[in-house]
Amino acid sequence: MRERLLSAATQIFRAEGFGAARVEEIAARAGISKTTVYRQFGTKEDLFRAAISHGMEDLRGRIEQLLKPSREFEKTLSLLLRTLTEHMATTDTIEITRVVVGESNRFPDVANGFVRYVNEMLEPVADFLACAARCGTISVQDAPAAARDLLTLVAGSTEVLMGIPTTRAHREQRAAHIQRLLLSAWRYTGPGEAHQPRA
The missing domain is CATH 1.10.357.10 (Tetracycline Repressor, domain 2)
Structure with a gap:
């Protein structure tokens, strides 16, 4: 699930940047709830950091x-x-x-x-x-x-x-x-x- 979430976040942050990216969209693409995203990463900022690192x-x-x-x-x-x-x-x-x-x-x-x-x-x-x-x-x-x-x-x-x-x-x-x-x-x-x- 974490791998799926990071892949979805990486795709959306790359395409839209940090400001325009919505956690709801990332969660939907990963097939999980918005609550689960925050439970895994705490904040949108921390999700961004993890996604960029994952994408390298x-x-x-x-x-x-x-x-x-x-x-x-x-x-x-x-x-x-x-x-x-x-x-x-x-x-x-x-x-x-x-x-x-x-x-x-x-x-x-x-x-x-x-x-x-x-x-x-x-x-x-x-x-x-x-x-x-x-x-x-x-x-x-x-x-x-x-x-x-x-x-x-x-x-x-x-x-x-x-x-x-x-x-x-x-x-x-x-x-x-x-x-x-x-x-x-x-x-x-x-x-x-x-x-x-x-x-």
Whole structure:
């Protein structure tokens, strides 16, 4: 029942925001009474916090699966960028980001939780980049900053910021463009080139 309630609340808060969402509508969608909603969560505010947290997909787990040490760096980076670009284009991601940004003044704790979620999601990316830098594959002094730069390039397009739908071909083209920028900025050396590992 709690899972059903959180799913219903997540859908409605994403679609309507906090202010317009009605507990009665959430209860009806979950197939329970309004009293049960309050018994489970106490307040609409606490339900909102729980719903947003529930709605954050375990993107870190998916990223960790991609970053296999045995795979060539350029191919791994391509998979990572395509995965993130696709993730940013989903309706769920667009809606949850809009709600968190829109309600950040009223719920700074939710906004801070969202930032922590993003930072935790980037930890395996930073580890991957640090490993590649130690091997001399790329030249990166600050791996966590490089990971944030990567995400900024993916998330910072006008289409993502405005929630404008894009085609898969457009997203793949954008991911490839970002990859070229990063490989150049990080002075990537391919498998057949001389590597100079960092001390």
